[in-house]
Amino acid sequence: MRIELRQRTEDSRLMVWLSPLLALALTFVFGAVLFAALGHDPLRALYVYFVKPLTDAWSLEEIVVKATPLALIGVGLALAFRTNVWNIGAEGQYTVGAVCGSILPVMLPEVQGPLLLPAVLVCGVLGGMAWAAIPAFFRVRFGSSEILTSLMLVYVAQLLLDWLVRGPWRDPEGYNFPESRLFEADAVIPALAGRMHFGTVIALLAVAALAILLGRTLKGFEFRVIGAAPRAGAFAGFSERGSIMAALTISGGLAGLAGIAEVSGTIGQLHPSISPGYGFTAIIAAFLGRLNPVGVVFASLLLALTYIGGESAQVALGISDKIARVFQGAILIFVLACDVFIRYRLHFLPARRAAARAEDAP
Amino acid sequence: MTGFEAVILTIVTAATPLLIAALGELVTERSGVLNLGVEGMMIVGAVTGFAGAQLTGSPYLGVVASMIGGMALAGLFGFLVLRLAANQVASGLALTLLGLGLSGMIGEAFIGQPGLKLERIHIPFLTDLPVVGQVLFGQDPLVYASVALAVCVSRFLFRTRAGLALRAVGNNHGSAHMLGVHVIRTRFLAVLFGGACSGLAGGYLSLAYTPQWVEGMTAGRGWIALALVVFASWMPLRAAVGAYLFGGALILQFHAQAEGIPVPPQFLSALPYIATVAALVILSRDRWRARNDSPACLGQVFVPDR
Numbered sequence: 001m002r003i004e005l006r007q008r009t010e011d012s013r014l015m016v017w018l019s020p021l022l023a024l025a026l027t028f029v030f031g032a033v034l035f036a037a038l039g040h041d042p043l044r045a046l047y048v049y050f051v052k053p054l055t056d057a058w059s060l061e062e063i064v065v066k067a068t069p070l071a072l073i074g075v076g077l078a079l080a081f082r083t084n085v086w087n088i089g090a091e092g093q094y095t096v097g098a099v100c101g102s103i104l105p106v107m108l109p110e111v112q113g114p115l116l117l118p119a120v121l122v123c124g125v126l127g128g129m130a131w132a133a134i135p136a137f138f139r140v141r142f143g144s145s146e147i148l149t150s151l152m153l154v155y156v157a158q159l160l161l162d163w164l165v166r167g168p169w170r171d172p173e174g175y176n177f178p179e180s181r182l183f184e185a186d187a188v189i190p191a192l193a194g195r196m197h198f199g200t201v202i203a204l205l206a207v208a209a210l211a212i213l214l215g216r217t218l219k220g221f222e223f224r225v226i227g228a229a230p231r232a233g234a235f236a237g238f239s240e241r242g243s244i245m246a247a248l249t250i251s252g253g254l255a256g257l258a259g260i261a262e263v264s265g266t267i268g269q270l271h272p273s274i275s276p277g278y279g280f281t282a283i284i285a286a287f288l289g290r291l292n293p294v295g296v297v298f299a300s301l302l303l304a305l306t307y308i309g310g311e312s313a314q315v316a317l318g319i320s321d322k323i324a325r326v327f328q329g330a331i332l333i334f335v336l337a338c339d340v341f342i343r344y345r346l347h348f349l350p351a352r353r354a355a356a357r358a359e360d361a362p
Numbered sequence: 363m364t365g366f367e368a369v370i371l372t373i374v375t376a377a378t379p380l381l382i383a384a385l386g387e388l389v390t391e392r393s394g395v396l397n398l399g400v401e402g403m404m405i406v407g408a409v410t411g412f413a414g415a416q417l418t419g420s421p422y423l424g425v426v427a428s429m430i431g432g433m434a435l436a437g438l439f440g441f442l443v444l445r446l447a448a449n450q451v452a453s454g455l456a457l458t459l460l461g462l463g464l465s466g467m468i469g470e471a472f473i474g475q476p477g478l479k480l481e482r483i484h485i486p487f488l489t490d491l492p493v494v495g496q497v498l499f500g501q502d503p504l505v506y507a508s509v510a511l512a513v514c515v516s517r518f519l520f521r522t523r524a525g526l527a528l529r530a531v532g533n534n535h536g537s538a539h540m541l542g543v544h545v546i547r548t549r550f551l552a553v554l555f556g557g558a559c560s561g562l563a564g565g566y567l568s569l570a571y572t573p574q575w576v577e578g579m580t581a582g583r584g585w586i587a588l589a590l591v592v593f594a595s596w597m598p599l600r601a602a603v604g605a606y607l608f609g610g611a612l613i614l615q616f617h618a619q620a621e622g623i624p625v626p627p628q629f630l631s632a633l634p635y636i637a638t639v640a641a642l643v644i645l646s647r648d649r650w651r652a653r654n655d656s657p658a659c660l661g662q663v664f665v666p667d668r
Contacts (some may be wrong), residue, residue: 005447005665086451138639144646147398147451148589152635155582163628283455322466329460333442336453340446344665
């Protein structure tokens with residue numbers, strides 16, 4: 001038997017949303033095989049990984065905490081990918097956002113007041129935007145691929161952070177640990193409940209704003225047209241350069257906001273490992289959420305669960321928490337594979353007919 | 363050994379993995395497939411190579427294992443983008459993320475173990491020649507293999523019928539299909555070759571460059587190799603020149619640190635990445651040339667309609 005792809009006359013709207021669910025089911029199957037290969041009871045391991053974290057309050061809070069940066073970065077990336085701009089350097093923009101947002105609390109700790117927190121957040125956004133503007137400028141001015149330039153800048157950003165917390169910004173009272181001084185109270189995002197903080201509310205507002213921008217405004221339409229058919233966009237008078245520039249800087253700004261929100265709301269100081277790869281995991285959130293802001297929120301919650309599940313599996317089963325990244329990669333692979341059904345229908349040809357057709361072929 | 367010799371030697375060993383990975387990706391891209399998963403295939407190659415050498419006791423079997431590791435991931439990528447017509451950019455990223463995760467898991471058992479080193483060759487008399495002896499006749503076997511590979515890939519692409527078919531597939535898959543070239547099969551083989559090379563490049567890191575397993579030890583070299591392909595305008599011999607230039611940039615930092623140049627080490631470590639960005643920008647300034655050099659169907663989906 002041979003399998004052929006036949007293009008559908010129209011993309012299947014049903015499959016757009018079925019595909020991630022199918023991918024999730026495949027991930028569970030893959031997980032069961034993986035756990036069995038590691039010598040664990042697959043069902044129990046899957047329960048520990050994907051269900052147990054949902055049964056206690058602490059883990060649920062932690063999922064919200066981890067989903068917050070993922071959703072903030074993910075909606076920005078959804079906008080960028082829709083515009084056909086491949087910003088894969090969000091991890092760097094997150095880092096620079098965290099660094100720029102920390103300028104006031106670390107260098108001028110005596111500055112206090114109700115305006116400090118907004119200033120800190122704005123600095124974070126501007127830092128992320130500036131870092132994303134570098135590949136954006138190179139792309140529109142010289143035509144350099146933003147894929148490679150934005151990714152290279154991740155390493156530069158991480159080295160910048162590393163230098164700051166080991167050098168000029170190291171806390172003089174920190175016993176030589178590579179970390180900055182703790183943020184003073186006015187620079188800290190207030191807590192909601194437990195470990196959760198108001199950054200989550202900010203993230204939801206950002207998601208709503210992007211959903212309206214993309215779905216309800218002319219500007220959002222411009223982004224989507226430029227992404228899908230740049231020539232058609234040009235005839236409509238849309239600026240391709242402007243859209244690329246805007247998509248990259250907006251996604252960078254949101255990544256920067258995620259960075260400073262994480263540092264100010266969750267960690268409280270700068271240190272070299274402020275991110276367990278949020279900028280890269282958010283790429284998965286964007287695709288899994290169908291490049292749709294609301295979808296990204298659900299995808300972020302699921303991916304946050306993979307982080308917590310990894311910790312849970314490490315504690316309960318002694319499995320390396322690196323397995324979280326394997327699951328995250330597998331989810332993206334499966335969702336990309338299942339997306340084939342959106343545009344194509346599978347046709348099963350019996351062996352004899354396939355052979356006959358092969359003979360006809362030129 | 364003089365200081366100059368030492369510098370050249372380290373540049374060569376730093377350039378070799380870049381060259382091998384770039385040559386593989388170059389062939390893949392010439393067939394019209396953009397595989398952004400080089401970093402992922404490379405790190406998996408590094409860990410399977412290290413594991414293979416530890417378990418069999420032979421660094422050469424480790425080299426084979428590294429190629430198999432890279433090819434396994436490349437096969438997955440090929441299935442996704444060729445059979446299922448998935449988006450190539452996203453699939454490549456997925457491959458990198460999966461590769462980083464898998465390598466971390468596989469490698470956990472090997473952290474801190476002393477590795478087996480791929481020994482440098484020693485030819486009596488020739489290797490002992492002053493100045494050039496060590497550089498020309500005292501490298502490890504993969505260094506020579508990488509240079510030979512550059513020449514072979516160049517000959518293959520531009521002097522053989524199969525190479526012509528591969529370039530045709532990359533430049534105009536519709537016409538190549540009409541002429542009876544099996545587009546999907548050609549591309550799949552090119553992707554597998556790219557995977558074997560990326561895996562080998564990773565194996566070089568964990569078996570020759572620094573014989574040990576460290577998580578994330580590729581440190582962006584896969585991405586630099588991708589940039590190198592653009593830098594070389596898809597020409598194998600130019601990729602060799604580029605790899606040695608980049609190798610120099612990678613090595614500069616260590617020597618600058620050893621010389622005690624008063625610059626924070628992080629700034630020096632950032633140099634290769636900044637140099638990569640600079641090289642990409644300078645090269646793409648000439649848009650007309652950039653467009654003409656790249657394979658015309660790079661990144662485009664091909665689904666045979668019959």
